[in-house]
Amino acid sequence: MSSELKINAPVSPAYGEILTPEALRFLAALQGRFGATRKDLLARRVERQRELTAGKKPDFLPETKHVREGSWKVAPIPQGLENRRVEITGPVDRKMIINALNSGAQVFMADFEDSSTPTWDNLLQGQINLRDAIRGTIDFRSPEGKEYKVGPKPAILFVRPRGWHLPERHATLDGEPMSGSLFDFGLYVFHNAAALLAAGKYPCFYLPKMESHLEARLWNDAMTFAEQELKIPHGSIRGTVLIETILGAFEMDEILYELRDHSLGLNCGRWDYIFSYIKKFRDRSDSILPDRSLVTMDRHFLKSYVDLLIQTCHKRGAHAMGGMAAQIPIKNDPAANDAALEKVRQDKLREVRAGHDGTWVAHPGLVPIAAEIFDKGFSGPNQLGVLREEVKVTAADLLQVPEGPITEKGLHWNIDVALQYLEAWLGGNGCVPIYNLMEDAATAEISRAQVWQWLHNSATTDSGKKITPELVRAVIAEEAKKLGSRPNIAHAAKLLDELILSDQFADFMPLVAYEFV
Numbered sequence: 001m002s003s004e005l006k007i008n009a010p011v012s013p014a015y016g017e018i019l020t021p022e023a024l025r026f027l028a029a030l031q032g033r034f035g036a037t038r039k040d041l042l043a044r045r046v047e048r049q050r051e052l053t054a055g056k057k058p059d060f061l062p063e064t065k066h067v068r069e070g071s072w073k074v075a076p077i078p079q080g081l082e083n084r085r086v087e088i089t090g091p092v093d094r095k096m097i098i099n100a101l102n103s104g105a106q107v108f109m110a111d112f113e114d115s116s117t118p119t120w121d122n123l124l125q126g127q128i129n130l131r132d133a134i135r136g137t138i139d140f141r142s143p144e145g146k147e148y149k150v151g152p153k154p155a156i157l158f159v160r161p162r163g164w165h166l167p168e169r170h171a172t173l174d175g176e177p178m179s180g181s182l183f184d185f186g187l188y189v190f191h192n193a194a195a196l197l198a199a200g201k202y203p204c205f206y207l208p209k210m211e212s213h214l215e216a217r218l219w220n221d222a223m224t225f226a227e228q229e230l231k232i233p234h235g236s237i238r239g240t241v242l243i244e245t246i247l248g249a250f251e252m253d254e255i256l257y258e259l260r261d262h263s264l265g266l267n268c269g270r271w272d273y274i275f276s277y278i279k280k281f282r283d284r285s286d287s288i289l290p291d292r293s294l295v296t297m298d299r300h301f302l303k304s305y306v307d308l309l310i311q312t313c314h315k316r317g318a319h320a321m322g323g324m325a326a327q328i329p330i331k332n333d334p335a336a337n338d339a340a341l342e343k344v345r346q347d348k349l350r351e352v353r354a355g356h357d358g359t360w361v362a363h364p365g366l367v368p369i370a371a372e373i374f375d376k377g378f379s380g381p382n383q384l385g386v387l388r389e390e391v392k393v394t395a396a397d398l399l400q401v402p403e404g405p406i407t408e409k410g411l412h413w414n415i416d417v418a419l420q421y422l423e424a425w426l427g428g429n430g431c432v433p434i435y436n437l438m439e440d441a442a443t444a445e446i447s448r449a450q451v452w453q454w455l456h457n458s459a460t461t462d463s464g465k466k467i468t469p470e471l472v473r474a475v476i477a478e479e480a481k482k483l484g485s486r487p488n489i490a491h492a493a494k495l496l497d498e499l500i501l502s503d504q505f506a507d508f509m510p511l512v513a514y515e516f517v
Contacts, residue, residue, distance in 0.1 A: 003028055003032055003173070003174070004024075004028060004173075005024045005025075005027050005028040005031065005171055005172070005173050005178065006171070006172050006173070007019060007024070007170060007171055008169070008170050008171070008172060009120045009170040010120070014124075014128060015124045015128075017128070018124055018127045018128060018131070018187060018191065019124075022190075023186075023187060023190050023191065026186055026190045026229060026230075027171065027178065027182065027183060027186045027187070027190075028173055029225075029229065030179075030182045030185075030186045030222060030225065030226070031173045031178045031179060031182055032173060033222075033225060034179070034182060034218060034221065034222055034225075035173065035176070035178070035179060035182075037218055037221075038164055038179050038181075038182075038218060041164065041212070041214055041215050041218060042164065042165060044212070044214070045165075045211055045507075048211070048247065049280065052280050052281065052284075053283045053284075055284075057395065057399060058246065058247055058250050058280075058395065058398075058399070059250065059395045060250050060251075060395065061250070061251065061254070064213070064251070064253075064254045067253055067254050067257045068253045068254070070257075072257065072260065072316070073260075073316050073317040073318075074256055074259070074260045074261075074263040074265075074316050074317055074318045075235055075260060075261050075262070075263065076317070077264065077317075077318075077319070078202055078238065080156070080200065080201070081156065081202070081204070081238070081264065082381035082382060083106055083358075083381035083382065084106050084107050084319060084321065084357060084358035084382070085106055085357075085358045085359070085370070085371060085374040085375070086104075086105040086106055086107075086358060086359060086361060086367050086370045086371050086374065087105055087106065087107040087108070087109055087155075087158075087321065087358055087359070087360050087361075088100045088103050088105040088107070088108050088109070088155065088360070088361050088362070088363075088364065088367060089108070089109040089111055089115065089160075089324070089360055089361075089362060090108075090109075090110070090111060090115060090362070090431060091110075091111055091115045091116040091122075091126075091430060091431045092110045092111065092112060092116060092122070092125075092126030092127075092129055092130060093122075093125070093126070093129070094125075094129045094138065094140045094148075095140045095142070095148055096431075097110060097129050097130070097133055097138065098133075098138060098139070098140055098148040098149065098150055099148070099364060100155065100364070101133065101150050101151075101154035101155050101157070102150060102151045102154065102155075102364075103155060103364040103367050104155075104364070104367045104368065104371065105155045105361070105364075105367050105371075106155060106156060106358070107155055107156045107157075107158055107358075108154075108155040108156070108157055108158070109158045109159070109160055109206050109360075110126070110130055110157060110158070110159050110160070111159075111160045111431075111440075112126060112159065112160060112161050112162055112180075112184045113160045113161065113162050113163060113166075113208050113209075113441075114160075114208070114272070114430065114440040114441040114442055115430045115431035115440040115441070116430045116431070117425050117426075117427075117428045117429060117430040117517055118162065118166070118168075118180065118510065118514065118517070119428050119517050120170050121428075122428065122430075123168075123183075123184070127187050127188065127191070130157070130159065130188060130192065131191050131192060133150065133154075133157065134157065134192050134195050134196060134199075135195060136150070138150060156201070156204070157201075157204070158204040158205060158206055158240070159184070159185075159188050159203075159204070159205055159206070160205065160206040160207075160208060160242075161180070161181045161182075161183075161184030161185045161188070161205065161207075161208075162180035162181050162183075162184055162208075163180075163181060163208045163209030163210075164179065164181050164209065164210070164215055164218070165209065165507065165508055165511065166179075166180035166181070166508070166510060166511065166514075167179065167180055167514075168180040168183040169514070171183055182222065185205065185222065185226075186226070188203065189203050189226050189230065189237060190226075190230065193226075193230055193232055193236065193237070194230065194232065197232060197233075197236055202236060202237070202238050203236065203237050203238070204237075204238045204239070204240075204264065205237070205238070205239040205240070206239070206240050206241075206242060206267065207219055207239045207240065207241045207242065208242045208244065208269070208272075209242070209244060209245060209272065210241060210242075210245065210248050210255065211245045211247040211248055212247060212248070212251055212254075213251045213254030213255050213257070213258050214258075216241060216254070216255040216258040216259050217258040219239060219258075219259065219262075220258050220259045220261070220262055223237040223239065223262045224261075224262075234261065235261045235262060237262055238262055238263070238264045239259060239262055239263065239264060240263075240264040240265050240266065240267055240319065240321060241255050241256075241259065241263075241265075241266050241267070242266075242267045242269035242272070243255075243266050243267065243268060243269060243273065243305070243309055244269030244270070244271075244272035244273045244275075244276060244442075245272070245273065245276040245280075246273065246276045246277045246280050246398070246399075247276070247280065248276075249273070249305050249308065249309075249398055250395070250398070252266060252308065252309060252312040252313075253312055253316070256312065256313070256316050256318055260316075263316075263318055264318070264319055265313050265318035265319030265320060265321060265357070266309050266312070266313050266318065266319075266320060266321070267321035267322075267323075267360075268305070268306055268309055268320075268321065268322055268323045268356075269323065269442075270297065270302065270323040270324070271323075271324065271442035271443065271446060272442045272445070273302075273305065274289075274292075274295055274302075274446055275442055275445040275446045275449055277289070277301070278446065278449040278450055278453050279445075279449050279505065279507065282449065282452065282453050282456070282505050283456070283457075284457075285457045286401065287399075287401050288401070288406075288453055288454065288457055288459055289401070289402065289450060289453070290402060290403065290404030290405055290406055290410075291404060291405065291406060291407055291409075291410030291413075292410060292413070292414060292446055292447065292450060293410065293413070294402065294404040294405075295402060295404075297323070297347070297350065298350075299402040300397065300400045300402070301397065301398055301399065301400045301401070301402060304393045304397035304398055304400075305393075305398060306351075306354055307354065307388060307391045307393060308391060308393040308398070310354055310355040310356060310386070310388050310391075311387065311388040311389070311391045311393075313357075314355065314383070314384050314385075314386060314387050314388065315387060317384060319357045319358065319382060319384075320355065320356055320357055320383075321356060321357060321358050321359070321360070322348075322351035322354075322356040322358065322359035322360065323347075323351070323359070323360060324360040324361070324362060325344045325347055325348065325359070325360065325361045325362065325366050325370065326362045326437040326438050326439065327340045327341070327343065327344050327362075327363070327366060327436065327437060327438075328362070328363050328365070328433055328436050328437065328438055329341070329363065329365040329366075330436050336436070340436060341366075341369060344361075344366055344369055344370070345369060345373060348369070348370050348373040348374065349373055349377075352373055352374050352377030352378065352383075353377070355383050355386035355388055356383065357382040357383050357384065358374065358382070359374065362437075362438035363438060405461070405462035406454060406459055406460070406461050406462065406467075407461055407462050407463075408461050408463060408465060411451065411454070411461065411467065411471075411472075411475060412475055412478075412479065413447075414446075414447035414448070414450055414451050415447070415451060415472075415475050415476055415479050415496070416479045416482075417434055417435075417439070417443055417444070417447050418443075418444045418447035418448045418451075418496055419476070419479055419480060419483060419489065419492050419493060419496055420432065420434050420483065421434065421439055421441070421443055421444040421447075422444055422488075422492035422495055422496055422509070422513070423483065423486050423487075423488045423489050423491075423492040424488075425441070425444070425510075425513060425517075426488040426491055426492060426495075426513065426516055426517060427487065427488050428517060441509060441510060444509055445508070445509055448496060448499045448500055448509065449505075451467075451472060451500050452499070452500050452505055454467045455467050455468070455469065455472055455500060455501075456503075456505075469501055472497075472500055472501065473497065473501070476493055476496055476497055476500075477493070480492070480493040491516070495512065495513060495516075498512070499512060
């Protein structure tokens with residue numbers, strides 16, 4: 001069998017600078033070394049889902065009790081990364097990168113995952129943009145002639161590759177698609193690790209969608225392998241893990257332990273966490289969530305998750321990062337803008353008081369608000385000294401179902417937002433402003449998963465209306481009609497119909513929609 005990585009897509013001269021023979025050999029080595037383990041871990045996810053559907057409840061692992069009770073710590077935080085008060089996130093397009101680097105945030109997370117549609121052009125142009133940003137050569141001129149350049153004090157760059165579940169169909173080894181995770185990670189470290197280290201910086205990553213410490217072990221092994229192949233010091237590559245799955249929440253200590261030489265902490269990926277909760281318990285009539293608007297961070301199961309994450313991280317000397325503020329400043333409605341920004345303030349106050357070391361925002365206009373709150377909340381670079389020793393979180397705390405109604409308004413809202421996001425995603429845009437919020441794939445995932453859960457568990461609204469296939473189809477048609485002028489709306493409506501009405505729940509929307517972009 002051949003060990004050559006084949007590229008099944010156009011390679012322009014610019015893309016050829018990224019897909020060099022040496023880079024392709026490195027990618028092939030990563031895929032050849034870790035591809036089989038990745039497939040085994042994805043199969044393990046399927047088996048664990050069968051167990052949950054059969055009624056087994058998640059719990060802390062008895063076989064790793066010694067890890068949870070041990071006195072170990074992660075590697076020390078590298079110099080220059082101690083203060084991560086405000087982090088801004090967004091896709092890897094050129095203008096976005098420049099604006100985010102200039103935003104005043106301490107960190108910019110450039111996202112190949114939930115806020116990027118994985119088209120070939122998006123992926124390769126994103127790698128070019130990041131290469132140029134690291135070398136100080138990135139600029140952009142808008143069609144209107146406006147010039148964009150990076151200022152003298154840019155944010156520190158982190159990169160989020162795709163999750164383990166996503167393939168890269170344009171790159172195959174021995175006839176099989178490469179892991180999207182290893183493709184994104186591999187190209188970035190191959191081209192940029194040495195340049196970053198020479199400048200006193202680090203190749204830093206956000207690692208998404210993990211469901212177990214074994215998946216963290218795979219990331220750790222890939223990082224160690226990359227360091228050896230690229231001849232850079234062990235521990236040079238660093239990663240923050242997004243705890244955005246309900247199963248991952250039961251293995252936070254173990255995830256940090258597996259990545260301890262490469263760890264930069266954990267993050268509360270709260271929107272995907274809610275999606276994961278719905279997905280994992282989708283067949284359980286005792287685990288149905290109410291309207292999405294009612295599933296807020298003060299609910300017991302979410303507060304417990306936050307408290308446990310902070311306690312776990314600080315016990316191990318690692319950053320505990322807060323969640324996303326997705327609001328966009330509303331320029332034409334001062335009252336609505338004030339109300340939206342007040343929600344941001346209250347959310348960030350909750351986070352800083354809980355003990356978080358930093359937080360996320362989606363728009364540069366929110367950076368000063370978050371920074372002010374975190375600056376007032378603590379002195380020094382972080383809150384690692386806030387140990388939260390009083391926290392006692394049980395499995396029951398993490399699984400407690402929040403009370404509240406299911407409403408027709410909530411049904412319409414879910415379908416409306418899912419349609420708008422899918423329509424944009426199919427057009428190549430994974431970061432979409434909807435109702436003054438900057439939404440990514442997590443929004444569509446929560447929305448369509450919740451309707452699937454309501455439908456397949458015969459839920460009824462607070463007005464007594466049963467959620468049926470006929471009702472769902474009628475609402476999809478009604479909401480699609482309102483959006484009828486958009487180019488991909490018919491396709492989005494068809495896809496949403498399939499995602500919600502199918503007897504088999506699709507684990508991830510991008511896996512289903514990937515063939516259409």
